[in-house]
Amino acid sequence: VSDASPDRDGPLPPEEFERRLAIIEARMRDDPEAGEETRELVLWFTRRYPSVVERCRYATRKHRELSRSPLRARREP
Amino acid sequence: VEATPRDDAEILLALATSGARLLLIGRRAVIAYGVPVVTADYDVWIHIDDIELLNAAMEKLEYVPNHPPPDARRRGRYVLENSEHIDVLVARAKSTPDGVALDFETAWSRRDPKPIAEGVAIGLPCLEDLITTKKWGGRARDIADIEHLSALLGRES
Numbered sequence: 001v002s003d004a005s006p007d008r009d010g011p012l013p014p015e016e017f018e019r020r021l022a023i024i025e026a027r028m029r030d031d032p033e034a035g036e037e038t039r040e041l042v043l044w045f046t047r048r049y050p051s052v053v054e055r056c057r058y059a060t061r062k063h064r065e066l067s068r069s070p071l072r073a074r075r076e077p
Numbered sequence: 078v079e080a081t082p083r084d085d086a087e088i089l090l091a092l093a094t095s096g097a098r099l100l101l102i103g104r105r106a107v108i109a110y111g112v113p114v115v116t117a118d119y120d121v122w123i124h125i126d127d128i129e130l131l132n133a134a135m136e137k138l139e140y141v142p143n144h145p146p147p148d149a150r151r152r153g154r155y156v157l158e159n160s161e162h163i164d165v166l167v168a169r170a171k172s173t174p175d176g177v178a179l180d181f182e183t184a185w186s187r188r189d190p191k192p193i194a195e196g197v198a199i200g201l202p203c204l205e206d207l208i209t210t211k212k213w214g215g216r217a218r219d220i221a222d223i224e225h226l227s228a229l230l231g232r233e234s
Contacts (some may be wrong), residue, residue, distance in 0.1 A: 024224045042228075052199065063116055
């Protein structure tokens, strides 16, 4: 799980959202290695869960585990 | 009445076969593209004329709309409620805070269908349009999702 942030976090102030967005856009534009970690993660995830249904089940299961016991769920692979 | 948890396969199949022109958006779409993030709910964007089709299909899974179709059209969104929520966007178009507009017809015409069962596919916005929709939310988790999606977009180009 690369990001276990809660489902209903509130919006950031617009200027803060734009600031963070600009950082990402600059990184993607200027750093040829940017996004490599995500691409490796996606490769792993799509091999382990080849179908959309399997991926959605994984996300739902992980969400339920995190809702029950956030610390335990984060320790699991 | 206690809500009935539904398997994701049932939900996806009901959405995809509802007959509504429908795009899976939000985190479920990010997950469908292969990014392992977490969510409980579903977000969809449908054609404004197709509310009744979607409601009829989801009623079979005991999902109940929180607003009748005329109100949903006026508000631009509504929720189908069961143990999990399906947030339904029905706006004809929506803009990012910096003024980039995306209309449903355009997003629909550029959709990326993903198979979910034999002969059945669910439509996702193309990666660029999904990034635009993530800018609507304005949350920290949307920034994280945009970063992931941008990495995939970089791989495509």
